[in-house]
Amino acid sequence: MGKKIRKQGIQPGADTAEGKRNGRGPRQFSIKMWGAALVVGLITFAVFLPSLNNGFVNWDDDMFIYNNAEITSVSFDFFKWAFTNRDYQWTPLRWISHAVDYAMWGLKPAGHHLTAVVLHGLNAFLVVILVVKLLEAGKPKMRSLPAGEEERKFRRRALVAGAVTGLLFGIHPLRVESVVWVSSRKDVLYAFFFLLSLISYLRYCALADKKGRAVFYILTLVFFIMSVMSKAAAVALPLVLVLLDIYPLGRIDVRPDWSAWRRVFMEKLPFFAVSGAVTLINIGVHEELGAIVPLEKVSFADRILLALKALGLYFTKMVWPSPLTPFYRESDRVSLSSLGDIGLLLLVAGVTALCIFLWRRGKRVWLTVFGYYVIMLLPVLVVRTWEGFVHDRYSYMLSVGPFLLAGLGTALLVEKIGGRRSSPNIVRVAVFLVPLLVFSLLGALTLRQTKLWKDSLTFWTTVAAGYPMTVMTGMNRAEAYALSGKHQYAINELNRAIEIDPTYWGSYNNRGLSYIEMGEYHSAIRDFTKTIELEPMLAEAYGNRALAYIKLGDYQAALQDMDRAMERKMKPVRRTKLYVNRCELHIQLKHYEEAVLDCTKGIEMQPNNVRAYKGRGVAYSFSGKKEEAMRDYRMAARLGDVKMQEFLKAKGIGW
Numbered sequence: 001m002g003k004k005i006r007k008q009g010i011q012p013g014a015d016t017a018e019g020k021r022n023g024r025g026p027r028q029f030s031i032k033m034w035g036a037a038l039v040v041g042l043i044t045f046a047v048f049l050p051s052l053n054n055g056f057v058n059w060d061d062d063m064f065i066y067n068n069a070e071i072t073s074v075s076f077d078f079f080k081w082a083f084t085n086r087d088y089q090w091t092p093l094r095w096i097s098h099a100v101d102y103a104m105w106g107l108k109p110a111g112h113h114l115t116a117v118v119l120h121g122l123n124a125f126l127v128v129i130l131v132v133k134l135l136e137a138g139k140p141k142m143r144s145l146p147a148g149e150e151e152r153k154f155r156r157r158a159l160v161a162g163a164v165t166g167l168l169f170g171i172h173p174l175r176v177e178s179v180v181w182v183s184s185r186k187d188v189l190y191a192f193f194f195l196l197s198l199i200s201y202l203r204y205c206a207l208a209d210k211k212g213r214a215v216f217y218i219l220t221l222v223f224f225i226m227s228v229m230s231k232a233a234a235v236a237l238p239l240v241l242v243l244l245d246i247y248p249l250g251r252i253d254v255r256p257d258w259s260a261w262r263r264v265f266m267e268k269l270p271f272f273a274v275s276g277a278v279t280l281i282n283i284g285v286h287e288e289l290g291a292i293v294p295l296e297k298v299s300f301a302d303r304i305l306l307a308l309k310a311l312g313l314y315f316t317k318m319v320w321p322s323p324l325t326p327f328y329r330e331s332d333r334v335s336l337s338s339l340g341d342i343g344l345l346l347l348v349a350g351v352t353a354l355c356i357f358l359w360r361r362g363k364r365v366w367l368t369v370f371g372y373y374v375i376m377l378l379p380v381l382v383v384r385t386w387e388g389f390v391h392d393r394y395s396y397m398l399s400v401g402p403f404l405l406a407g408l409g410t411a412l413l414v415e416k417i418g419g420r421r422s423s424p425n426i427v428r429v430a431v432f433l434v435p436l437l438v439f440s441l442l443g444a445l446t447l448r449q450t451k452l453w454k455d456s457l458t459f460w461t462t463v464a465a466g467y468p469m470t471v472m473t474g475m476n477r478a479e480a481y482a483l484s485g486k487h488q489y490a491i492n493e494l495n496r497a498i499e500i501d502p503t504y505w506g507s508y509n510n511r512g513l514s515y516i517e518m519g520e521y522h523s524a525i526r527d528f529t530k531t532i533e534l535e536p537m538l539a540e541a542y543g544n545r546a547l548a549y550i551k552l553g554d555y556q557a558a559l560q561d562m563d564r565a566m567e568r569k570m571k572p573v574r575r576t577k578l579y580v581n582r583c584e585l586h587i588q589l590k591h592y593e594e595a596v597l598d599c600t601k602g603i604e605m606q607p608n609n610v611r612a613y614k615g616r617g618v619a620y621s622f623s624g625k626k627e628e629a630m631r632d633y634r635m636a637a638r639l640g641d642v643k644m645q646e647f648l649k650a651k652g653i654g655w
Contacts, residue, residue, distance in 0.1 A: 029155050032155075032159055033128070033129065033132050033158075033159060033162070034129075036128055036159050036162060036163045036166075037125045037126075037128035037129050037162070037166065038125065039163070040124050040125060040127075040128050040163055040166035040167050040170060041121045041122060041124050041125030041128075041166075041170070042121065043124075043167065043170065043171065044120060044121045044124040044125075044166075044167075044170030044171055045117055045118065045120075045121035047170070047171045047443050047446055047447070048117045048120060048121075048175075048179055048180070048446070048450070049117060050447060050450055051113050051116075051117060051179065051180045051450050051453070052110045052113050052114055052117070053110070053454075054109060054113060054180060054450070054453050054454050054455070055109045055454065055455045055456075056109050056112075056182060056455075056456070057181065057182075057453060057455065057456045057459045057480075058456040058460075058476055058479045058480055058483060059181070059183065059326070059456075059459065059476060060183035061181075061182050061183050062479075064098065064182075064183045065098055065102075065107070065112065065182055065183065066107050068098070068573075069573045069576070069606060070082075070085075070095070070099075070573065071095060071098045071099040071102050072099075072102055072608065073099075073608055074099050074100070074103055077607075078099060079096075081095075082095040082096055082099070086281075089186075089231070089232050089282050090229075090232070090278065090281045090282055091186050091229065091230055091231060091232070092229050093189060093226060093229040093230040094185055094186040094189060094230055094231070097115065097185055097189055097230075098112075098185065101115050109182070112182045113180065113182065115185070116179050116180070116182065116184075116185055116188050117179060119185075119188040119189060119192055120170070120175065120178075120179045120188050121170070122192060123169075123170075123188060123191050123192055123195060124166045124167070124169055124170030125166070126192070126195040126196065126199065127162075127165055127166045127169045127170070127195065127400060128162040128163060128165070128166035129162070129199055130195055130198055130199055130202075130400075131158075131161055131162040131165045131166070131404055131407060132158045132159065132161075132162040133199060133202045133203075134202065134244075134248060134404075135154075135157070135158040135161060135162075135248075136158065137202055137205070137206070137244075137248045137249055138247070138248025138365070139154065153415060156411075156414075156415070157411040157412070157414075157415055158411075160407070160410060160411035160414050160415075161404070161407035161408050161410070161411040162407065163407075164403075164406060164407035164410045164411070164435065165400070165403045165404050165406070165407035167439055168399075168403040168406055168407070168439075168442070169399060169400055169403050171439065171442050171443050171446055172318070172321065172399065172403075172442055172446065173321045173324055173442065173445040173446040173448075173449045174317055174318065174321055174324065174392050174395050174396075174399060175392075175396065175446070176324070176392065176446055176449040176450055176452075176453070177324075177326065177391065177392035177393045178392070178393045178396045180449075180450050180453045181393070181453060184393050186230050186231040187231065187393050187396045188396075189230040189231070190227045190228075190230035190231035190233060190234045190397075191227075191396055191397050192227075192230075193223045193224070193226040193227035193230060193234070194223075194224075194227045194234050194237060194397060196219075196223040197219075197220050197221075197223035197224045197227060197237060198237075198240070198241075198244075200216050200219040200220040200223060201216070201220045201241055201244070202244075202249075203216045204216035204217050204219075204220055205249050205251065217267075220241075221270055221271065221274075224237050224238075224271060224274065225274055228274060228275070228278045232278055232279070232282040232379060233376075233379045233380070233394075233397070235275040235276075235278055235279050235379060236275075236375050236376055236378055236379060237271065237275070238268050238271035238272050238275050239375045239378075240372060240375055240376070241268060241271065242264060242268060243368060243371050243372060243375065245264055246368070247364040247365070247368045248364075248365075248368070251264065252264050279379075302334065303381075305334040305345070306334055307377075307381040308334075308344070308345050308348045308349075309334050309341060309344050309345065310377065310380070310381065310390050311344075311348045311373070311374065311377065312343075312344030312345065312347045312348045313328070313344060313390050314377070314390070314394070314395050314398065314399075315347070315351075315373075315402065316344070316347075317392070317395065318395070318399055318402055318403070321442070321445055322445065323466065324392055324449055325462075325463065325466050325467060326391070326392070326452075326459075326463060327463060327467045327473075328390045328391075351370065352370065354366070355367040355369075355370045365405070365408070366405070369401040369402065369404060369405055370401070372398070372400075372401040373398055373401045373402065376397050376398035376401070377394070377398055380394050410435055413431050414431055414432075417431050455480075456476075456479070456480035456483055456484075457477075457480040457481065457483075457484055459480070460473060460476050460477035460480050461477065461480075463477075464477055469496065469500065470500065471497045471500050471501045471504050471506075471507065474493050474494065474496050474497030474500065474507070475493075475494065475497055475506055475507060475510060477493050478490040478491075478493035478494045478497070478510060478511075478514070479510065481493060482510075482513070482514055482517070487514040487515075487517045487518050488514075488518070490510075490511075490514045491511055491514050491515070491518075494507050494510055494511040494514070495511075498511075503534060504534075505530075505531045505534035505535040505538065505541070508527045508528070508530045508531045508534070509527065509528065509531040509538075509540065509541055509544065511527050512524040512525075512526075512527030512528045512531065512544060512545075512548070513544060515527060515548075516544075516547060516548055516551065519551075521548045521551045521552050522552075524544075524545075524548040525545055525548045525549070525552075528541050528542075528544050528545035528548065529545065531544075532545070537568050537569070538568065539565040539566075539568035539569065539570040539574065539578070540565075540570070540574065542561040542562070542564045542565035542568070543561070543562065543565045543574075543577075543578050543581065545561050546558040546559075546561035546562045546565070546581070546585075547581070549561065550585065550588075555585060555588055555589050556589075558585055559582070559585055559586075559589065562578060562581065562582045562585065565578055566578065566582075572605055573606070575605065576602050576605040576606045576609060576612075577602075579598045579599065579601045579602035579605070579612070580598070580599060580602045580609060580611045580612050580615060582598045583595045583596075583598035583599040583602065583612070583615040583616065583619070584611075584615050586598060586619070587615065587618055587619055587622070590622070592619045592620075592622050592623045593619075593623070595615065595616070595618075595619035596616055596619045596620065596623070598615075599612045599613075599615045599616035599619065600612075600616060602615075603616070608639055610636050610639045610640070610641045610644075613632045613633075613635045613636040613639070614632070614633070614636045614641065614644060616632050617629045617630075617631075617632030617633045617636065620632065630653065633647070633648060633655075634648065634653070634654075634655040635655075637655040638655050
């Protein structure tokens, strides 16, 4: 029987009765792996759970969520918008996730935060699985696991490395911006599919059965497509797959083996095609928005230096995550007279040289991780937007690489020192207590960083304390004051913003809105007029000035401004609102036919607009068309208008 076992390649400690009794079989190892991943996911979830007490912040949350009428209904029109919308990035799955949240929670921030925390917990779970699978694939000349005691050591090492990597990824304070900022949903969403794609690819490479391989190849591609539909940064995945082919999979060699490279290229062709298409789409979007820094403004050499500086900055933030802020002070040039900038460049150069040296010594994991680190930053480094190179959220997926090295180092320490009976007790205890202390510290920093995103006013006050005053920070802080009803504080902030840049129309426009809320309508008209002087084609300014004229009772002047606004280009959601506003103004002027036409256009553009149905109902009623009026009133009641429901109920009319 012993000879038969050796011929079949069954090793001691594998999936034999003895191996199962000792808890060393593949099945027991899989159970431990899933268990470790589950624990890491739950800890990550628990650390971020307090963020459910946070609200929205007026940094994109207004445009993407609570003022975004497009996500309020999951319909054919919504899906058409989600897949054709070119605002900011082509990210249809991001919009779909927000729409699902709205359908489940409405505008209750806790529900939106819960979705992000759950996704992040799942990502930490998947990181553990990915790391273990990578280590299995990277075992020297792996075709079967090593036997006996070596197998047990390897599996323990893989579990420790996976758990440490997953925890570092999950509870590090750099994750806060991606998880707690609702508008950054695309980060946790794209990473979820990105990780699933990598895990599927490892499974595809491990299988010998052609039919099974085809299934996992398709899954890899599908998950990749879903990832790029969540965030454009996922376009880097094909390069990551090629990197894995070199190491740890060993499917191709760095030296030219054209048959192997040709096979890999043909295999990755669909991935590169998708990546190229999505890249072109999103570059076009950024150019339309004017968000890409022109090449003539930042030279190629400066871009390279800034890219190297960013590589160093992200690494230092992973090692020493303090201070963290949504905005980092950086110029469009690297100062070669700055010790900080020189230090970062030398750090990147030193790490690069070390990784190449270790590769030549046969330790390929270092250069592979560094290559992954660079690849994951390429979408940001190549196309630099006005926001700059450095944001905490950009580190979401690239941090997996350096944390993997930390996980491997911890596993090695546990094995070499903590696992030896000959080691002093104090050393063995320290090997376990030090990581525990590090995780506790990271968790505490994450909880503190989460409070920064509590609400708009807290957010912008914190930003203003550590970031130079700019027009953008002033305007956003003013809006935060306005949202909390503190309009005089908002006006004070906008006054400072105007002092910084008297030519920016947005400050005048927003100050005019606060003047309206304070009842200072003449001051509001003055500011809206200044806005129009600076930006004559801005439809919003005409619409806002019309509202001020309405407050003063000057309906004819208001109507003229609304007509002018209609002649300007604007987003469909703003045009819908303007139609409804003009409909209500026509009612005041007793232009009932015009009112019906405007509200009808508003309904055509947004079928669930309650105000449009109510306005048209009133116009029909004054026109003597009672049946049409009641039809619109009932529709408004069905859409949830409480006052209309009470009105119809008092008349004994159902809806």
